[in-house]
Amino acid sequence: MGPAGYEFDDAVGRVDRDALWAFLSTEAYWGRTRTRAVVDGQVDGSWRVVGAYETASGRMVGFARALSDGVSLAYLADVYVLAECRGRGLGVGLVDAMIERGPGAHLRWMLHTDDAHGLYRRFGFAEPDSRYLERPKNYRE
Template sequence: MIDLGNGYHLSTDPAAMQVDAIHAYLTRSYWSTGIPLATVRTAVANSIGVGVFKQGAQVGFGRVTTDRATFAYLADVYVLEEHQGQGLAQAMVKALHDHPELQGLRRWLLATSDAHGVYARLGWTQVTDPAPFMQRHFPDVYK
């Protein structure tokens, strides 16, 4: 665990992630409303995750899905509302950027509706030419 000050600690240890707490947030988020607990469990287990903790409770999370060689997709980054505004999301994303298994990748991607500023401060830019990108998107899969 890395001390972030003010009683917050950051960890990338998979055993530290509190899947029930992560699920509690994600199921009410705009991007995965109603996501089943089993799906969150699988996603966390198959990703490189980072969490922020205060007094033993998980208050933030983010994860990267990757082949660990060429590509990474940053997903599910959140900080509980009462802990926002303290740089915790930036600390988590930076920890993922610096993770030893995520060095030398050719491309990172993410999708966000409301946190462009957080990512811009960390060197992320908007996709300038979306033409090569395609998707299969099932927005109602958890309903």
């Protein structure tokens, strides 16, 4: 159940890969360096995906995916809502569907983002503590 006129679905077969590719390759600051093959592989290799869809047309207007071992931790990635659909609670709905209403509700969640901190804080995300270390992607360069 989502905002009026929208629904959330975790069926990977329903994901509009053309729409996903269009957004990630042109709109998302974090996704513009990926190829279409990489994006398709990421969808296929994800532990779970959630799409936000217009109920009347079925058009995908938002998306989120997660990586997980399904036991103790999960990583939230590629969360977006199309610009013309923002401000309707779809971002909140996507994150809620992914981390609170699915099989990962009991997991420790992580993410990286340069924006939308307020959205993620609503779900308990915060800066890591002194126990958290991360190896950057290109640390040897």
